Amino acid sequence: MRGAFAAAVIDWQRRAGRHDLPWQRPRTPYRVWVSEVMLQQTRAETVIPYFARFTARWPDVPALAAAGREEVLAAWSGLGYYRRAIHLHEAARRIVERHGGALPRDLEALAALPGIGRSTAGAILALAWGEPAPILDGNVRRLLARWHAVEGWPGRAAVACRLWALAEGHLPRRDVAAYTQGLMDLGATVCTPRRPACAACPVAFGCEARRRGDPCAYPAPAPRRRRPRRRTRMLVLRRGDGRVLLARRPPAGVWPGLWSLPECAPGDDPEAWCRVHLGFAARTEAVLPTVRHAFTHFELEIEPLLLTVEGAAAVGEGQVCWVGGEETQGLALPAPVRAILGRIGA
DNA sequence: CAAACGTGGAA
DNA sequence: TTTCCAAGTTT
Incomplete structure (x- = not known):
């Protein structure tokens, strides 16, 4: 049944998903953007205090564009992946110059900005405007790899390509924001890397990895390499x-x-x-x-x-x-x- | 495609 | 203590 996956995710998100994250109230394009960048490779609990301070000081694109790089970096201090702060700041200036100070409502224009790749661009479109754009972050990767029992490590281009296609295929026609938020909430709280709570999962009915008996076998782990000291x-x-x-x-x-x-x-x-x-x-x-x-x-x-x-x-x-x-x-x-x-x- | 790029929390 | 890895992007 095509669409059953998205319908179940949307229904679950409304009932059991997260609705009180700082970037959800109010949910402006600027705040979605800042949060998505902060959340790259970073847990929500870590981001929350940084996001609060950051948006209190720079509440919109023009404010951020007018800031100095030095103070933006200082506000990022401790969050890691500092290139993100530099890119965010640079993108704000570019948005003021080329887009009149408002984030473009367009996938290509968004992805052309520094620090915004395909997934972050999709998240901004879907969460801020309800545009039907897919995302593929760690949560969605895991969710889809399990639901479809996708073999192979997602770091490989062919596997990633397959996952993107699946993400595209599941997109609902309406309620895209709730759907997208639901995917991330599910991945973060139910379909977790180690001990997924399949009993509480709204899409367990069609999960191929679960049917095969070992959801944690998906996605395949990255090849190991030792960490030099x-x-x-x-x-x-x-x-x-x-x-x-x-x-x-x-x-x-x-x-x-x-x-x-x-x-x-x-x-x-x-x-x-x-x-x-x-x-x-x-x-x-x-x-x-x-x-x-x-x-x-x-x-x-x-x-x-x-x-x-x-x-x-x-x-x-x-x-x-x-x-x-x-x-x-x-x-x-x-x-x-x-x-x-x-x-x-x- | 591989490597670089932070940090903190959990198992 | 060690390992994994989290709302990825860029080079």
């Missing part, structure tokens, strides 16, 4: 007035454009490193506890070292600054750096 040394250079030296990271790579602590190789003599690279003397005060930080593709072991700087050492312009106390709240700092500074009370 890297080590680095971060220097907490503290001045007499309590201020600490931060250095801006390059615009590409890890933590683009964020402020971090000066780094040297674990084997280097930190005091000599300071003289050579910063041009002033510092005395080693203490070795701080190691901070382990797990990235997606590698694990970082950070050995923080506390050093005292005599006098008010000056350093070059621009890419370096001395900060202290409340100031660090307004800066874009990577999570582990925030942890290290918090530990010494800076």
Whole structure:
């Protein structure tokens, strides 16, 4: 029965889905967009406080477009995948310039904006306007892979292509917003990766993976690869007035454009490193506890070292600054750096 | 197509 | 402790 899947999802969403997420009230295109970008590879519970602060400060596209990149990054600090913030900001400016300040109601125009791919574009169209556009995020991937018992890892183009076609095929003619929200709610709360609650699932009636006895066999897991471990040394250079030296990271790579602590190789003599690279003397005060930080593709072991700087050492312009106390709240700092500074009370 | 890109929570 | 992985996009 074609359409039975969508009908059941829509009915379930109205009865048991989520209706009180911050981006659902009010549900404007701008708020849908910001939330979708924040939610890329990020759980809703993590996003909620960031979304609240972000939209309170920049309630619409023109406000965001008028903001500075620095403050947008600072508002993103701790959320991860910082390129998203840069893209979001850049897209806001482009929307003001080329679309009169309103998000385009068009799949191609949306996907042409930085940070908006096919799935996010579809989500904006479906949730904000009820346009019949499919999405394919982790939830929908899992839901459809199970319902149709799709073999293969969705990272492979052929499998992804199949899933997109299935997503397209299930789209209802009406109630697209409730349907789309229902897919994500189902994936997040019922059709979970580990222990799906099939007894509570409104589409269990037609689920092929369940009929075969092992829903968790779908989708096939990604090929394994081990995560290398890297080590680095971060220097907490503290001045007499309590201020600490931060250095801006390059615009590409890890933590683009964020402020971090000066780094040297674990084997280097930190005091000599300071003289050579910063041009002033510092005395080693203490070795701080190691901070382990797990990235997606590698694990970082950070050995923080506390050093005292005599006098008010000056350093070059621009890419370096001395900060202290409340100031660090307004800066874009990577999570582990925030942890290290918090530990010494800076 | 593979790799890069953060972080935190759960098993 | 280790591993997985979550409302993906870009290069």
